[in-house]
Amino acid sequence: xxxxxxxxxxxxxxxxxxxxxxxxxxxxxxxxxxxxxxxxxxxxxxxxxxxxxxxxxxxxxxxxxxxxxxxxxxxxxxxxxxxxxxxxxxxxxxxxxxxxxxxxxxxxxxxxxxxxxxxxxxxxxxxxxxxxxxxxxxxxxxxxxxxxxxxxxxxxxxxxxxxxxxxxxxxxxxxxxxxxxxxxxxxx
Numbered sequence: 001x002x003x004x005x006x007x008x009x010x011x012x013x014x015x016x017x018x019x020x021x022x023x024x025x026x027x028x029x030x031x032x033x034x035x036x037x038x039x040x041x042x043x044x045x046x047x048x049x050x051x052x053x054x055x056x057x058x059x060x061x062x063x064x065x066x067x068x069x070x071x072x073x074x075x076x077x078x079x080x081x082x083x084x085x086x087x088x089x090x091x092x093x094x095x096x097x098x099x100x101x102x103x104x105x106x107x108x109x110x111x112x113x114x115x116x117x118x119x120x121x122x123x124x125x126x127x128x129x130x131x132x133x134x135x136x137x138x139x140x141x142x143x144x145x146x147x148x149x150x151x152x153x154x155x156x157x158x159x160x161x162x163x164x165x166x167x168x169x170x171x172x173x174x175x176x177x178x179x180x181x182x183x184x185x186x187x188x
Contacts, residue, residue, distance in 0.1 A: 020062060122144070
């Protein structure tokens with residue numbers, strides 16, 4: 001019976017994810033993963049055909065991590081949509097390398113806001129928003145889109161060290177955007 005392999009696919013992906021978090025996606029290669037695992041490059045390339053395959057799988061792990069990070073927890077007393085935006089901005093601050101990997105590489109090609117808005121967790125939140133503020137589903141989607149664009153812009157600036165992280169200022173920006181959107185819907 002052959003010996004069990006010491007290094008498996010999950011260990012390689014976990015190491016790759018940590019490399020992205022600590023050093024950036026540019027550092028994903030067989031040598032850096034092997035170094036992180038304390039092995040040769042042979043087990044890395046035995047388990048995966050290419051480094052691109054490792055990148056793709058690492059992207060999926062990073063995307064799941066991001067989703068868990070930004071979804072409202074309901075413990076701050078904020079409107080869930082505002083909490084989502086603030087969590088998104090905080091992700092850009094706390095996880096700069098992951099943010100750049102997810103949203104500022106070619107891996108993001110083909111994804112759009114419509115895909116994000118079809119996520120069942122967000123659809124539920126938009127329904128609560130629509131009911132709570134007595135607005136239409138389209139108004140709730142419009143509010144989300146505008147807040148998303150604002151939050152993404154702020155998070156991108158932070159992730160690229162262009163501005164400092166100031167949560168209270170960002171909360172006011174998102175709240176003002178949200179209030180203006182809701183008032184606009186009422187005044188039309």
